[in-house]
Amino acid sequence: MEGIMKELYDEISELNTVKEYKDRISQYVTKLKQQGLPDIASEINSLSEFYVNKLSKESTFDSMKQSQTSLLNYIENHIYFGEEVATNIGISIVRKIIANFHLFCKSLYKDSIHGKCSAEIKDNLSKIEIKNEYDVQQLMYPLIRAVFPDARLEKNEDSGHHTVREDIVIDSQNIIIELKCSRKTMNERSLSEEVAADIVHYNNKYIVFYIYDKENVIKNPHNFKKTYEGKMVGDKQIYVEILQPTLL
Structure with a gap:
Protein backbone atom coordinates (compact mmCIF):
# COMPACT_ATOMS: atom_id res chain seq x y z
CA MET A 1 0.00 0.00 0.00
CA GLU A 2 2.99 2.28 0.58
CA GLY A 3 3.01 5.17 -1.86
CA ILE A 4 -0.13 4.28 -3.79
CA MET A 5 -2.18 7.27 -2.63
CA LYS A 6 0.57 9.76 -3.36
CA GLU A 7 1.04 8.07 -6.73
CA LEU A 8 -2.67 8.36 -7.42
CA TYR A 9 -2.76 12.00 -6.31
CA ASP A 10 0.23 12.94 -8.48
CA GLU A 11 -1.15 11.18 -11.56
CA ILE A 12 -4.70 12.49 -11.23
CA SER A 13 -3.38 16.03 -10.78
CA GLU A 14 -1.75 15.90 -14.21
CA LEU A 15 -4.65 14.44 -16.19
CA ASN A 16 -6.39 16.77 -18.61
CA THR A 17 -8.56 14.59 -20.85
CA VAL A 18 -11.74 12.66 -20.14
CA LYS A 19 -10.36 9.38 -21.53
CA GLU A 20 -7.14 9.51 -19.50
CA TYR A 21 -9.09 10.32 -16.36
CA LYS A 22 -11.48 7.40 -16.79
CA ASP A 23 -8.65 4.99 -17.64
CA ARG A 24 -6.45 5.97 -14.67
CA ILE A 25 -9.32 5.79 -12.20
CA SER A 26 -10.22 2.33 -13.45
CA GLN A 27 -6.61 1.17 -13.05
CA TYR A 28 -6.31 2.49 -9.49
CA VAL A 29 -9.69 1.15 -8.40
CA THR A 30 -8.53 -2.30 -9.51
CA LYS A 31 -5.18 -1.86 -7.76
CA LEU A 32 -6.81 -0.78 -4.50
CA LYS A 33 -9.11 -3.80 -4.57
CA GLN A 34 -6.15 -6.09 -5.20
CA GLN A 35 -4.41 -4.63 -2.16
CA GLY A 36 -7.37 -5.44 0.04
CA LEU A 37 -8.93 -1.96 0.20
CA PRO A 38 -12.37 -2.38 -1.41
CA ASP A 39 -13.99 0.39 0.66
CA ILE A 40 -11.43 2.95 -0.48
CA ALA A 41 -11.69 1.68 -4.04
CA SER A 42 -15.46 2.16 -3.89
CA GLU A 43 -15.07 5.71 -2.52
CA ILE A 44 -12.57 6.63 -5.22
CA ASN A 45 -14.84 5.16 -7.88
CA SER A 46 -17.85 7.09 -6.56
CA LEU A 47 -16.02 10.42 -6.34
CA SER A 48 -14.62 10.01 -9.84
CA GLU A 49 -18.05 9.79 -11.48
CA PHE A 50 -19.05 12.68 -13.71
CA TYR A 51 -21.87 13.60 -16.09
CA VAL A 52 -21.30 12.76 -19.73
CA ASN A 53 -23.15 15.17 -21.99
CA LYS A 54 -23.29 13.52 -25.40
CA LEU A 55 -24.19 16.84 -26.99
CA SER A 56 -21.35 18.85 -25.48
CA LYS A 57 -17.73 17.78 -25.04
CA GLU A 58 -17.09 21.03 -23.19
CA SER A 59 -19.81 20.30 -20.64
CA THR A 60 -18.49 16.76 -20.17
CA PHE A 61 -14.97 18.10 -19.64
CA ASP A 62 -16.20 20.64 -17.06
CA SER A 63 -18.02 17.87 -15.18
CA MET A 64 -14.86 15.73 -15.25
CA LYS A 65 -12.77 18.60 -13.84
CA GLN A 66 -15.24 19.05 -10.97
CA SER A 67 -14.98 15.33 -10.24
CA GLN A 68 -11.19 15.56 -10.40
CA THR A 69 -11.16 18.42 -7.90
CA SER A 70 -13.41 16.55 -5.47
CA LEU A 71 -11.27 13.43 -5.73
CA LEU A 72 -8.02 15.31 -5.15
CA ASN A 73 -9.50 17.06 -2.12
CA TYR A 74 -10.58 13.70 -0.71
CA ILE A 75 -7.11 12.20 -1.12
CA GLU A 76 -5.37 15.32 0.18
CA ASN A 77 -7.51 15.98 3.23
CA HIS A 78 -8.86 12.64 4.37
CA ILE A 79 -6.53 9.80 3.43
CA TYR A 80 -3.80 8.54 5.79
CA PHE A 81 -2.23 5.21 4.84
CA GLY A 82 0.65 4.01 7.00
CA GLU A 83 3.55 6.18 6.05
CA GLU A 84 1.62 8.19 3.50
CA VAL A 85 0.33 11.63 4.46
CA ALA A 86 -0.29 14.37 1.93
Whole structure:
Protein backbone atom coordinates (compact mmCIF):
# COMPACT_ATOMS: atom_id res chain seq x y z
CA MET A 1 0.00 0.00 0.00
CA GLU A 2 2.99 2.28 0.58
CA GLY A 3 3.01 5.17 -1.86
CA ILE A 4 -0.13 4.28 -3.79
CA MET A 5 -2.18 7.27 -2.63
CA LYS A 6 0.57 9.76 -3.36
CA GLU A 7 1.04 8.07 -6.73
CA LEU A 8 -2.67 8.36 -7.42
CA TYR A 9 -2.76 12.00 -6.31
CA ASP A 10 0.23 12.94 -8.48
CA GLU A 11 -1.15 11.18 -11.56
CA ILE A 12 -4.70 12.49 -11.23
CA SER A 13 -3.38 16.03 -10.78
CA GLU A 14 -1.75 15.90 -14.21
CA LEU A 15 -4.65 14.44 -16.19
CA ASN A 16 -6.39 16.77 -18.61
CA THR A 17 -8.56 14.59 -20.85
CA VAL A 18 -11.74 12.66 -20.14
CA LYS A 19 -10.36 9.38 -21.53
CA GLU A 20 -7.14 9.51 -19.50
CA TYR A 21 -9.09 10.32 -16.36
CA LYS A 22 -11.48 7.40 -16.79
CA ASP A 23 -8.65 4.99 -17.64
CA ARG A 24 -6.45 5.97 -14.67
CA ILE A 25 -9.32 5.79 -12.20
CA SER A 26 -10.22 2.33 -13.45
CA GLN A 27 -6.61 1.17 -13.05
CA TYR A 28 -6.31 2.49 -9.49
CA VAL A 29 -9.69 1.15 -8.40
CA THR A 30 -8.53 -2.30 -9.51
CA LYS A 31 -5.18 -1.86 -7.76
CA LEU A 32 -6.81 -0.78 -4.50
CA LYS A 33 -9.11 -3.80 -4.57
CA GLN A 34 -6.15 -6.09 -5.20
CA GLN A 35 -4.41 -4.63 -2.16
CA GLY A 36 -7.37 -5.44 0.04
CA LEU A 37 -8.93 -1.96 0.20
CA PRO A 38 -12.37 -2.38 -1.41
CA ASP A 39 -13.99 0.39 0.66
CA ILE A 40 -11.43 2.95 -0.48
CA ALA A 41 -11.69 1.68 -4.04
CA SER A 42 -15.46 2.16 -3.89
CA GLU A 43 -15.07 5.71 -2.52
CA ILE A 44 -12.57 6.63 -5.22
CA ASN A 45 -14.84 5.16 -7.88
CA SER A 46 -17.85 7.09 -6.56
CA LEU A 47 -16.02 10.42 -6.34
CA SER A 48 -14.62 10.01 -9.84
CA GLU A 49 -18.05 9.79 -11.48
CA PHE A 50 -19.05 12.68 -13.71
CA TYR A 51 -21.87 13.60 -16.09
CA VAL A 52 -21.30 12.76 -19.73
CA ASN A 53 -23.15 15.17 -21.99
CA LYS A 54 -23.29 13.52 -25.40
CA LEU A 55 -24.19 16.84 -26.99
CA SER A 56 -21.35 18.85 -25.48
CA LYS A 57 -17.73 17.78 -25.04
CA GLU A 58 -17.09 21.03 -23.19
CA SER A 59 -19.81 20.30 -20.64
CA THR A 60 -18.49 16.76 -20.17
CA PHE A 61 -14.97 18.10 -19.64
CA ASP A 62 -16.20 20.64 -17.06
CA SER A 63 -18.02 17.87 -15.18
CA MET A 64 -14.86 15.73 -15.25
CA LYS A 65 -12.77 18.60 -13.84
CA GLN A 66 -15.24 19.05 -10.97
CA SER A 67 -14.98 15.33 -10.24
CA GLN A 68 -11.19 15.56 -10.40
CA THR A 69 -11.16 18.42 -7.90
CA SER A 70 -13.41 16.55 -5.47
CA LEU A 71 -11.27 13.43 -5.73
CA LEU A 72 -8.02 15.31 -5.15
CA ASN A 73 -9.50 17.06 -2.12
CA TYR A 74 -10.58 13.70 -0.71
CA ILE A 75 -7.11 12.20 -1.12
CA GLU A 76 -5.37 15.32 0.18
CA ASN A 77 -7.51 15.98 3.23
CA HIS A 78 -8.86 12.64 4.37
CA ILE A 79 -6.53 9.80 3.43
CA TYR A 80 -3.80 8.54 5.79
CA PHE A 81 -2.23 5.21 4.84
CA GLY A 82 0.65 4.01 7.00
CA GLU A 83 3.55 6.18 6.05
CA GLU A 84 1.62 8.19 3.50
CA VAL A 85 0.33 11.63 4.46
CA ALA A 86 -0.29 14.37 1.93
CA THR A 87 2.67 16.76 2.14
CA ASN A 88 0.65 19.87 2.92
CA ILE A 89 -0.90 17.98 5.83
CA GLY A 90 2.47 16.52 6.80
CA ILE A 91 4.12 19.89 7.25
CA SER A 92 1.16 21.07 9.35
CA ILE A 93 1.53 18.04 11.62
CA VAL A 94 5.27 18.57 12.01
CA ARG A 95 4.76 22.23 12.87
CA LYS A 96 2.11 21.30 15.44
CA ILE A 97 4.44 18.78 17.10
CA ILE A 98 7.27 21.27 17.22
CA ALA A 99 5.14 24.15 18.46
CA ASN A 100 4.03 22.01 21.40
CA PHE A 101 7.33 20.26 22.07
CA HIS A 102 7.73 22.21 25.32
CA LEU A 103 4.45 20.71 26.55
CA PHE A 104 5.78 17.23 25.84
CA CYS A 105 8.96 17.99 27.80
CA LYS A 106 6.99 19.45 30.67
CA SER A 107 4.70 16.42 30.82
CA LEU A 108 7.61 14.00 30.47
CA TYR A 109 10.00 15.16 33.16
CA LYS A 110 8.79 18.35 34.79
CA ASP A 111 5.29 17.41 35.94
CA SER A 112 4.75 15.14 38.90
CA ILE A 113 5.26 11.45 38.15
CA HIS A 114 2.54 8.91 38.94
CA GLY A 115 3.24 7.17 42.22
CA LYS A 116 2.83 3.73 40.67
CA CYS A 117 5.53 4.26 38.07
CA SER A 118 8.64 2.14 38.50
CA ALA A 119 11.50 3.45 40.60
CA GLU A 120 13.68 3.56 37.48
CA ILE A 121 11.31 5.94 35.72
CA LYS A 122 10.72 8.12 38.78
CA ASP A 123 14.43 8.38 39.54
CA ASN A 124 15.64 9.00 35.99
CA LEU A 125 13.03 11.27 34.44
CA SER A 126 13.66 13.95 37.03
CA LYS A 127 17.34 14.00 36.05
CA ILE A 128 16.71 14.92 32.41
CA GLU A 129 18.22 18.24 31.37
CA ILE A 130 18.51 19.56 27.83
CA LYS A 131 22.05 20.83 27.26
CA ASN A 132 22.54 20.71 23.48
CA GLU A 133 20.82 20.05 20.15
CA TYR A 134 21.55 16.34 20.42
CA ASP A 135 19.46 16.21 23.59
CA VAL A 136 16.64 18.00 21.76
CA GLN A 137 17.01 15.56 18.87
CA GLN A 138 16.87 12.54 21.17
CA LEU A 139 13.58 13.71 22.69
CA MET A 140 11.93 15.01 19.53
CA TYR A 141 12.80 12.17 17.16
CA PRO A 142 10.46 9.58 18.74
CA LEU A 143 7.58 12.08 18.54
CA ILE A 144 8.17 12.65 14.85
CA ARG A 145 8.73 8.99 14.03
CA ALA A 146 5.52 7.94 15.79
CA VAL A 147 3.62 9.86 13.09
CA PHE A 148 6.08 9.46 10.20
CA PRO A 149 7.63 5.96 10.35
CA ASP A 150 10.12 6.79 7.60
CA ALA A 151 11.63 9.64 9.63
CA ARG A 152 15.32 9.14 10.26
CA LEU A 153 18.11 10.81 12.17
CA GLU A 154 20.84 12.97 10.71
CA LYS A 155 22.77 12.18 7.59
CA ASN A 156 25.84 13.85 6.16
CA GLU A 157 25.56 15.39 2.73
CA ASP A 158 28.23 17.02 0.62
CA SER A 159 26.76 20.29 -0.59
CA GLY A 160 29.81 21.10 -2.73
CA HIS A 161 30.97 23.73 -0.25
CA HIS A 162 31.02 21.82 3.01
CA THR A 163 29.41 18.85 4.69
CA VAL A 164 25.84 19.56 5.76
CA ARG A 165 24.41 17.60 8.69
CA GLU A 166 20.67 17.12 8.61
CA ASP A 167 19.04 16.44 11.98
CA ILE A 168 15.65 14.80 11.39
CA VAL A 169 14.66 13.96 7.83
CA ILE A 170 11.24 12.86 6.58
CA ASP A 171 11.85 11.77 3.02
CA SER A 172 8.20 11.03 2.19
CA GLN A 173 7.32 14.63 3.08
CA ASN A 174 10.48 16.31 1.72
CA ILE A 175 10.95 17.85 5.18
CA ILE A 176 14.16 18.57 7.07
CA ILE A 177 13.93 19.53 10.74
CA GLU A 178 17.04 21.42 11.80
CA LEU A 179 17.54 21.50 15.56
CA LYS A 180 19.63 24.20 17.17
CA CYS A 181 20.58 24.89 20.76
CA SER A 182 22.18 28.16 21.78
CA ARG A 183 25.59 28.12 23.50
CA LYS A 184 27.42 30.51 25.76
CA THR A 185 29.84 31.22 22.89
CA MET A 186 26.96 32.09 20.54
CA ASN A 187 25.22 35.39 19.97
CA GLU A 188 22.09 36.26 18.01
CA ARG A 189 24.04 37.28 14.95
CA SER A 190 25.99 34.01 14.72
CA LEU A 191 22.78 32.03 15.22
CA SER A 192 21.12 33.99 12.44
CA GLU A 193 24.09 33.32 10.18
CA GLU A 194 23.79 29.57 10.86
CA VAL A 195 20.10 29.62 9.97
CA ALA A 196 20.75 31.57 6.76
CA ALA A 197 23.55 29.17 5.75
CA ASP A 198 21.34 26.14 6.35
CA ILE A 199 18.57 27.61 4.21
CA VAL A 200 21.00 27.96 1.32
CA HIS A 201 22.48 24.48 1.58
CA TYR A 202 19.44 22.31 2.32
CA ASN A 203 17.54 21.18 -0.74
CA ASN A 204 14.33 20.04 0.96
CA LYS A 205 11.04 21.69 0.03
CA TYR A 206 10.22 22.33 3.70
CA ILE A 207 12.94 23.48 6.12
CA VAL A 208 11.79 23.62 9.73
CA PHE A 209 14.05 25.17 12.37
CA TYR A 210 13.56 24.36 16.02
CA ILE A 211 15.72 26.62 18.15
CA TYR A 212 16.14 25.70 21.81
CA ASP A 213 17.47 29.02 23.06
CA LYS A 214 18.64 27.96 26.51
CA GLU A 215 21.09 30.87 26.70
CA ASN A 216 18.43 33.43 25.67
CA VAL A 217 20.62 34.87 22.93
CA ILE A 218 17.54 35.86 20.91
CA LYS A 219 16.41 39.20 22.29
CA ASN A 220 13.13 39.38 20.41
CA PRO A 221 11.90 35.88 19.41
CA HIS A 222 8.90 37.32 17.55
CA ASN A 223 11.07 39.46 15.27
CA PHE A 224 13.66 36.70 14.79
CA LYS A 225 10.95 34.27 13.75
CA LYS A 226 9.29 36.82 11.49
CA THR A 227 12.58 37.27 9.60
CA TYR A 228 12.33 33.72 8.25
CA GLU A 229 8.90 32.29 9.05
CA GLY A 230 6.76 31.49 6.03
CA LYS A 231 9.33 32.90 3.60
CA MET A 232 9.93 31.23 0.25
CA VAL A 233 13.57 30.88 -0.84
CA GLY A 234 13.37 29.57 -4.37
CA ASP A 235 10.98 26.63 -3.99
CA LYS A 236 11.86 26.13 -0.30
CA GLN A 237 9.35 26.97 2.43
CA ILE A 238 10.89 28.09 5.74
CA TYR A 239 9.39 27.69 9.22
CA VAL A 240 10.88 28.62 12.60
CA GLU A 241 9.91 27.71 16.15
CA ILE A 242 11.80 29.14 19.15
CA LEU A 243 11.71 27.81 22.68
CA GLN A 244 13.35 29.65 25.53
CA PRO A 245 13.62 27.49 28.69
CA THR A 246 11.56 29.89 30.78
CA LEU A 247 8.49 28.27 29.16
CA LEU A 248 9.30 24.92 30.78
